[in-house]
Amino acid sequence: NAGVTQTPKFRVLKTGQSMTLLCAQDMNHEYMYWYRQDPGMGLRLIHYSVGEGTTAKGEVPDGYNVSRLKKQNFLLGLESAAPSQTSVYFCASSLMGYLNYEQYFGPGTRLTVT
Amino acid sequence: AQKITQTQPGMFVQEKEAVTLDCTYDTSDPSYGLFWYKQPSSGEMIFLIYQGSYDQQNATEGRYSLNFQKARKSANLVISASQLGDSAMYFCAMRQTQGGSEKLVFGKGTKLTVNP
Numbered sequence: 001n002a003g004v005t006q007t008p009k010f011r012v013l014k015t016g017q018s019m020t021l022l023c024a025q026d027m028n029h030e031y032m033y034w035y036r037q038d039p040g041m042g043l044r045l046i047h048y049s050v051g052e053g054t055t056a057k058g059e060v061p062d063g064y065n066v067s068r069l070k071k072q073n074f075l076l077g078l079e080s081a082a083p084s085q086t087s088v089y090f091c092a093s094s095l096m097g098y099l100n101y102e103q104y105f106g107p108g109t110r111l112t113v114t
Numbered sequence: 115a116q117k118i119t120q121t122q123p124g125m126f127v128q129e130k131e132a133v134t135l136d137c138t139y140d141t142s143d144p145s146y147g148l149f150w151y152k153q154p155s156s157g158e159m160i161f162l163i164y165q166g167s168y169d170q171q172n173a174t175e176g177r178y179s180l181n182f183q184k185a186r187k188s189a190n191l192v193i194s195a196s197q198l199g200d201s202a203m204y205f206c207a208m209r210q211t212q213g214g215s216e217k218l219v220f221g222k223g224t225k226l227t228v229n230p
Contacts, residue, residue, distance in 0.1 A: 035220075042205060043220040045217075102149065102161040103149075104161070
């Protein structure tokens, strides 16, 4: 039982390049989330999904796209990376979207855009 | 707008003493949940404790307890008998589910340092 995994762990991109971050969970969770963490800013929700085939915008969705083709995977895409997207990206999942279900986090992906 | 405020950028505590980390929130919804997460220097996010807005009693999990004062909109984390391994960033978060949509907001965090 690996929990929540993220691929890759580190990445350096040049401005304008594209990439996809992969999040996978093996806990059969319905809800999945993508956050970014910047120094002094805490975590901010980018996009989330309430189930396979669904996605929804969070607090800071601009510049990102997501897809949830399979229940266990949630992909975050950057079509044209910008330096402002330099951040640590966390994926999380939870059993249901009810108030009392904790979110399980992946180890994070450190992305640098030069 | 929903908001979480953690007013203490950094806190220091002596080993074996208790410490309180402050968290205030702003919401007009009657139904919400409050979480505390720990983030050690290794970077992972570790769930500590949860409090629901309708819970009558304050949540407790081992050495962690949540001092929930609904009228004041505060949900402070109390760590008893601090240990060196408690040194980390601590984040308060509020979660609401409205009409099928999800809102989750994190505070900016408090860096706790436990001194030997």
